[in-house]
Amino acid sequence: MSKSIAIFGGSGFLGRKICEVGIGLGYQVTSFSRSGKPPSINEAWVDKVEWVHGDIFKPESYKEKLKGKSAVVHSIGLILENQGYKKSMNSNFNFLSDLQNLASSLKGPNPMKKDRLNTYEAIQRDSAVILADAYLEQQKEDPTFVYISADQKIPIIPEGYINTKREAEFELSCKKDLRSIFMRPGVLYNESDPPLNNRRIFTQFVGLGYDIKNTLLGNNIDFINQLVRPPCSTEQVATKIFAKIEDKNASGVVLLDEIRK
Structure with missing residues (x-):
């Protein structure tokens, strides 16, 4: 089987890095999204990815293209059902505005505007099952499915x-x-993000808390170890994904500590 991979969510924050690393490793990379358009970034790897239209909830729009794929990656998720947080997290630091956006996001979506396909259940569970069934229908030889899960519940989420x-x-x-294969990363950052990017500032704060915990307490208190977790980079996650895909004996949960090695 050729080294080919299908990524759902390939234009997203983590998905972009999975595409980039896959291209670097010599994979044929196909990214599926409802728009079918590449992200608006000027990087050489973008032109080497096949960007395809596909609605994950409508397998007939993509399933034939899954045949022959050595792996499929589900990299679609929601931190909050109100997606206003995404604009704030990916913008440059503006304290008052960012607090207002976060507070608004935590209230949840307006019940009158809530789409049944824009819920945790639909995006994070049902879409993955639909995609896996479509993949199994098309690919009979060693089908490998990578699901981007999470280390643990994020406070206030x-x-x-x-x-x-x-x-x-x-x-x-x-x-x-x-x-x-279930990847369980922690809070994610991109190493190339600008220093004043909100996501980078937040992950630096998380990393500082983790370093302080290790200095003062080490790993001796299980409750604190579970509460204070380290961030990891999109590069670490993407690199580990391909290592697991290529290890035919690998399956199941990949914990945060292993991802960061």
Whole structure:
């Protein structure tokens, strides 16, 4: 089988890095999204990816293109069902505006405007199961499915965020003949982000807290170890994904500590 991979969410924050690393490793990379358009960035690897239209909830729009893929990656998720947080996280630092945006996001989506396909259940669980079934229908030889899960619940984020990821892991693990790999990264940052990018500032704060915890307490208190977790880079996650894909004996959960090695 050729080194070819399909990525759903390839134009997203982590998905872009998965595409970039895959191209660097010699993979034929196909990214599926509803727009079918590449991200607006001026980097050489972008032109080497096949950007294709596909609605993950409508397998007929993409399933034929899954045949022959050595792996499929599900890199679609929601931190909050109100997606206003995305604009804030990817912008440059503006303290008052960012607090207002975060507070608005935590209120959740307007019930009158809430789309049943824009929920934790739909995006993080149901879409993964739909995609896995479509892949299994098309690819009979060593199908490998990578699901981007999470290390643990993020403070102040609704329980539905982590619950639906764990439910997806369970559903996928029950798929006969599917080699499932569950990546559990922590808070993510991109090493090339500008210093005043909100996401970079936040992850630096998280990393500082983790370093202070290690200096003062080490790893001796389990409760604190679970509460204070280190960030990891998109590069670390993407590199580990391809290492696991190429290790035919690898399957199951890949914990944060392993991702960061």
